[in-house]
Amino acid sequence: MNTFKLKLTMLSAIIFLTVQAAMAQHIFKGRVIDNVTHEPVEAVSVYAGVKSTATNASGNFQIDVTTDTATLIIYHIGYQKKSVRINIRERVVIGLDRGAISLNEVKITPHLSANPFYTLSALDLSIRPVNSSQDLMRLVPGLFIAQHMGGGKAEQIFVRGFDADHGTDFNVSVDGMPVNMVSHIHGQGYADLHFMIPEIVSTCDFGKGPYYTDKGDFTTAGYLNYTTKDAVDRSMISLEGGQFHSYRVAGVIDLLSAKAKQNGENAYIAGEYNYTNGPFQLAEHYKRFNLFGKYTKQLGQNNKLSLSASTFSTSWIPSGEIPERAVAAGTTAIDDNGNAVKLPAAANIINRFGTIDSMQNGKSTRVNAIAKLSSDLKNNWSLENQLYYTHYTFKLHVNTTFFADDNENGDERYQNETRDMFGYNGKISKRSYLGNSTLISTAGIGDRMDRTYGNIYTGVTQTYQPLEVISEGDVKENNANAYLDETLETGKWLLNAGARIDYLHFNFHDSTQNKAVISPKINVQYTANEQIQFYLKAGKGFHSNDARAVIGNNGLQILPAAYGADLGLNWKPVPRLYLNAAVWYLYLQQEFVYTDDGTIEPGGKTRREGVDFSARYQLAKWLFADLNINLAKPRLVGEANGENYLPLAPTFTSTGGLDFKFKNGINGGISYRYMHKRPGNENYTLTADGYYVTDLKVNYTQKRYELGLSIENLFNTKWNEFEAEEVTQLRNESAPVDQMSFTPGTPFYAKLRVALFF
Structure with missing residues (x-):
């Protein structure tokens, strides 16, 4: 009986304490x-x-x-x-x-969804002036881009020891809509971001490594997602003009009244037109037109509808890559035995900005439509539903080897595709409060369908007459996915664990292959105080293969996995200094290499390890300094030392600069980009040269107008934007030569800008 009374007393006490709490x-x-x-x-x-x-x-x-x-x-x-x-x-x-921006008030908190780069991204987007999609991509610390076939192609992406081609190992999206193109005629994961108008970007969200459950295909080196503004605070018209017959007209027009905004309704349109001949002797005639519109409406207190549409078109005449020997005597090539030899200058020496094949050209268009409904449900539930559609075309005449394959007609290639892409993203989340802890539970599903038409990759003569077909046939590809994600915030700890499953279906020439992959992720974050935070990230990701290669290889190497880990910290040792640093490791089951004949070849197993370091320091109320240093050691696995280099993979890069904002409206910044020399081939007998380039931007901003000056390559440095090993033969040569080819970087380039706000 005494035992029963004791138990009853203890139960009553527990109930009383629980009620009091x-x-x-x-x-x-x-x-x-x-x-x-x-x-x-x-x-x-x-x-x-x-x-x-x-x-x-x-x-x-x-x-x-x-x-x-x-x-x-x-x-x-x-x-x-x-x-x-x-x-x-x-x-x-x-x-x-x-x-005003004040680093002194920035605190390190555990509430940013396990993304250690959020503060870096928010700072950089707030401080740095940007006026192109290229500027936006360079906001990612350690990410370098390059053009090598005219300004109309998607940028070549270099990040974390990857030459990621045009997006093979880097996931790019806008408002949740994929930018990467699967089974693209010009490279797997092709990510052309030129339809993005920089004036309408609201946030830049990026992450490195394969650690994010809501990010799927191509998220091996990392991801980048831009969110467009739901509303603009003012209308704007901008005029720009510069060297090389360059000009740009851009505008953002707010369509609704202040009263409509107060009622939760916004609408605006934005557009831009770009033209330049570039620094090349052959005028590039680069033209780009963008138009974007967005409408948002608050439906009651708990629902928000967002509708957006955009159209993009571009055309250009590239000068392309040229071999070193075409512009300089005594350059290095590789003989049949793999030995480096010196070559005399080619008979037809040209300027660095000259052209060997003037018949190259390109055209591309993209139309997008996105509808999204966000709902705050009862009991801390939230729901998102998104539909998107893209219609896309791409045409390119390209020649990187000249007469190495066909000494009579030349090696001109023609690539063409038309694509429709449909997709759905859905996500439901529940926020639960467990005493002083918070649990965020998220489940997501998605489906993406790509249908391409008129796909052809063929040789053509110098008058565009068709020759032998290299690849032809339409592609149908589906990617269905689902994921679960749990994030627990308790005290100083944030624990995140999740997994996603992706199921891909490939169809080419009426042959099919199917493959599923499960990708687990785990992230641990410890915030010791408002000055320092530690994190550990680990996970599995993947990049898909081109459907043509999947069917041709009978299903081999469809979804090779990537395994990675990051150990890092965010630290404010003094109030105005913010540091982020990480050591990382990444292993790929298969590296994909895009070849000149339009095929995807397996490059073997690879591993990368490195160190990332970023610093942001506010020297004064008006002056900010930034520094990024990125080291990587990329290697082939299973190859002998000295034969295991990854061509063009960056090993040491750095960016930095000073940005200023005065109260009188003067603002801008000076910045540098440095890429160290890197291997041109697997045994490092060829070298891709490094470079150091400085840029300057100065603006005078007032309430109703802005005047600006931007200078690329302030000190007129001679540099190569892109280099690659190519087996080329010029018209007067008797045999092909294995040598580095390059695209020269922009020389000193100044342009003025006038913007009106209303």
């Missing part, structure tokens, strides 16, 4: 918006004493306080800090005003 917990819910656009602001830090939280994509937050009333401290990069007295019986909407 529940009564002591006061939950306050609120929402944070931008005071100008009335749009929600994501990832805002909200503090109530020692407790903190962050807003979600809808601007909503929830925090428990110890009393019925409390004072919240709210801040976000690019906004003025705000103090708000709240009452838990009232759900309030808190508006933030734009303000």
Whole structure:
């Protein structure tokens, strides 16, 4: 009996303490918006004493306080800090005003969804002036880009020890819509971002490694996602003009009134037209036209609809790559025995900016449409549904070997494809509060369907008459996926674990192959205090093979896996200095190499290891410094030392600069890009030269107008933007030569800008 009484007493005590704890917990819910656009602001830090939280994509937050009333401290990069007295019986909407950037107020918190790069991205996008899609891509620390066949092609991407071609190992998206093209006629994962108008970009979200459950195909080296603005704070028209007969006209027009914004309705259109002849002796006649429109509507308190559409078209005449011997005597080549030999200058010496094949040209178009409905459901559930559609065309005449294969007609190649891409992304999330801990549970599903038409890769004569067909046939490819993700925030710890499954179906010439892959991920983050945070990331990712190679190889090497790990930290040793550093490792079951004959070849197993370091320092209220250093050791696995280099893979890169913003409206920055020399082939008998290039931007910004000057290659450095090993034969040569070919980098290039705001 005494035992029964003891148990009853203990149970009563537990119930009493639980009720008291529940009564002591006061939950306050609120929402944070931008005071100008009335749009929600994501990832805002909200503090109530020692407790903190962050807003979600809808601007909503929830925090428990110890009393019925409390004072919240709210801040976000690019906004003025705000103090708000709240009452838990009232759900309030808190508006933030734009303000100066202050690293002193940036705190390291555990509430940024396990993304250690969020602060870096927000700082860089807020401070640095950008006016092109290339500028936007360079916001990713350690990411380098290059053009080698005219400005109309997708950029060549170099990151984390990868020559990722045009996107084979780097996932690129805009508003959740894929940019990478699977089974593209010019390379697997081809990611042409030129349809992006820089003035409408709201956020730049990036991550390195294969650690993210919502990112699938091509996410081996990392991912990059841009979000366009839901609303603009003002209309703008911009005129630019510069050397090489270059000019650009751009505009953003706000279509609705301030009253409509207050009611949660926004609409705007944006457009741009670019033209340049480039620095080449053969005028490039590069033309690009973009048009974008977006409409958002708050449907009641808990639903938001977003509709956007865009169209893009471009055409250009590239000068292309030229072999070293065509412009200089005594250059190095490789003989039949693999030995380096010196060559005399070619008989037809040309200028570095000259052209060997003037018949090369390209055209491309892309039309996009996206519809998204975001819903805040009851009991802390949220739901997102997104549909997207793309219609795409691509045509290219290209010649990188000249007469090495066909001494009579030349090696001109013609590539053509038309594509329709349909897709769906769905995600449901639940935020649960377990005492002082928060559990975010997310489940997602998606499907992507690509249908290509008129695919052909063929040789042509110098008058574009067709020769032997290299590859021909339409492709049908589906990628269905699903993922589960759990994130637990408890005290100083953030624990994230998840897994995704991708199922791919390939169809080429009425032959099919199917393959599924499961990719687990785990991320651990420990925030010791507001000054230092440690993280460990590990996971598995993949990059898919081209459907033509999959069918041709009877299903071999369809979805080779990538295994990676990062160990890093975010640190503020002093109030105005922010550091991010990581050591990392990545292993690929198969490297894919895109060849000149339009096929994907297996490159073997590879491993990469390296160190990333980034620093952001505010020297004064108006002056900011940045530095990125990226080291990598990329190697083939299973090959002898000295024969295991990865051609063109970067080993040491660095970017940095100074950015300034004065109260009188003068702003801008000076920056550098450095890429160390790297192997040109597997045994390093050929070398891709390094370079160091400096750029300058200066603006004078007032309420109604802005004047700007930008200079690329300020010191007129002689550099090569792209280099690659090619077996080439010029018209007057008797045999092919194995040698580096290059595309020269832009010389000193200045342009002026005038913008009007209204």
